Amino acid sequence: MTPGCGAMAHPILAAREVSKLYGPKPERFLRDGRLAATPAELSAAGIIAAVADVSIEIPRGETFVIMGLSGSGKSTLVRILAGLTPPTAGAVLFEGRDLKTLSEAELIAIRRRQMGMVFQHFALLPHLTVLGNVAFPLDVQGRPKAERDARAREMIALVGLEGREDRFPRELSGGQQQRVGIARSLAVGPDLWFLDEPFSALDPLIRREMQDEVLRLQGLLKKTIVFITHDFDEAARIADRIAIMKDGVVEQIGSAEELVLAPATPYVRAFTRDAPRAKILTAKAVMTAPPAGADFAGEVAATARIAAFAHDVERSEKPFAVIEDGRVLGAIDRIAMIDVLVGRERPGGAA
Numbered sequence: 001m002t003p004g005c006g007a008m009a010h011p012i013l014a015a016r017e018v019s020k021l022y023g024p025k026p027e028r029f030l031r032d033g034r035l036a037a038t039p040a041e042l043s044a045a046g047i048i049a050a051v052a053d054v055s056i057e058i059p060r061g062e063t064f065v066i067m068g069l070s071g072s073g074k075s076t077l078v079r080i081l082a083g084l085t086p087p088t089a090g091a092v093l094f095e096g097r098d099l100k101t102l103s104e105a106e107l108i109a110i111r112r113r114q115m116g117m118v119f120q121h122f123a124l125l126p127h128l129t130v131l132g133n134v135a136f137p138l139d140v141q142g143r144p145k146a147e148r149d150a151r152a153r154e155m156i157a158l159v160g161l162e163g164r165e166d167r168f169p170r171e172l173s174g175g176q177q178q179r180v181g182i183a184r185s186l187a188v189g190p191d192l193w194f195l196d197e198p199f200s201a202l203d204p205l206i207r208r209e210m211q212d213e214v215l216r217l218q219g220l221l222k223k224t225i226v227f228i229t230h231d232f233d234e235a236a237r238i239a240d241r242i243a244i245m246k247d248g249v250v251e252q253i254g255s256a257e258e259l260v261l262a263p264a265t266p267y268v269r270a271f272t273r274d275a276p277r278a279k280i281l282t283a284k285a286v287m288t289a290p291p292a293g294a295d296f297a298g299e300v301a302a303t304a305r306i307a308a309f310a311h312d313v314e315r316s317e318k319p320f321a322v323i324e325d326g327r328v329l330g331a332i333d334r335i336a337m338i339d340v341l342v343g344r345e346r347p348g349g350a351a
């Protein structure tokens with residue numbers, strides 16, 4: 001089982017020991033339906049393991065981010081999860097149903113009605129207006145015109161493009177076009193929303209704005225999101241949990257905080273080394289035991305991020321109490337906080 005992947009009651013989506021091998025006769029390298037070869041054996045045989053024995057479980061309502069460098073297998077894994085690419089080995093379960101057991105028609109119906117997708121180079125239809133583009137998936141579903149236009153207008157308003165319904169894609173900025181793509185993917189009301197590097201082509205400010213947009217929409221709509229990025233900052237901003245991939249393998253799954261504080265492999269450590277710790281780590285994760293009879297300068301919530309209280313703690317000689325449910329859970333002082341922020345190991349500490 002993939003590290004960090006505990007059993008979950010009813011995941012909306014699960015991958016079980018999924019592999020995707022490209023090259024001549026890849027079945028030679030499976031045993032009992034599972035990848036059974038070392039990377040060296042595969043590469044000697046000219047086989048690329050785009051995805052190698054990956055198991056993940058995504059509960060309903062989670063924002064799950066898959067990250068890794070170019071070529072690490074993110075897109076292949078997402079295509080497998082969405083039922084677009086059959087895995088060489090392993091199974092994908094959507095709402096408990098194994099995608100391999102479904103007919104092509106059933107798969108298409110699931111993709112059209114229950115899954116939404118946004119890609120970096122998504123295709124807006126150039127000859128259709130914003131309204132036409134957003135209504136398009138509903139048209140494919142055969143919904144009546146009045147109903148699909150009303151729904152499309154609602155989605156256009158949701159992504160902040162009200163008033164631009166009659167524009168054509170070429171009349172919009174890159175960020176606005178991406179909003180149209182988002183509105184279109186949400187039009188059918190998907191349960192599961194795949195976003196594959198949706199903002200990579202946008203400049204940093206717009207990109208941040210679009211991340212906020214995803215957070216806002218997620219707060220409103222409570223979808224299950226599978227989001228791909230190669231940017232840890234982006235992942236840390238939007239993820240409940242992050243899976244870090246390298247050479248087709250999931251190296252670790254955890255919250256941004258877990259990955260930063262307890263990297264399972266040297267690769268994850270290197271990947272998270274430059275992460276914005278103050279924005280990721282919470283008081284609870286970095287506190288120490290409260291000193292006996294401590295004279296506290298103030299209180300911080302256990303769930304508060306360091307960035308929210310760093311200024312006060314940094315200026316104080318005395319420690320701050322870390323509070324949860326009205327109780328003092330621990331303490332944080334300026335030295336401990338700075339150690340954590342610069343990634344210095346503390347004896348017995350988490351960082």
Ligand SMILES: Nc1ncnc2c1ncn2[C@@H]1O[C@H](COP(=O)(O)OP(=O)(O)OP(=O)(O)O)[C@@H](O)[C@H]1O
Binds near residue numbers: 022068074076
């Ligand atoms: N159809 C294919 N045939 C052969 N090899 C493939 C195919 N699709 C992907 N690969 C290989 O599988 C590996 C993983 O590719 P994939 O596109 O999933 O990576 P990625 O992490 O999404 O990369 P990027 O961030 O650049 O999109 C790469 O080595 C790629 O060359």
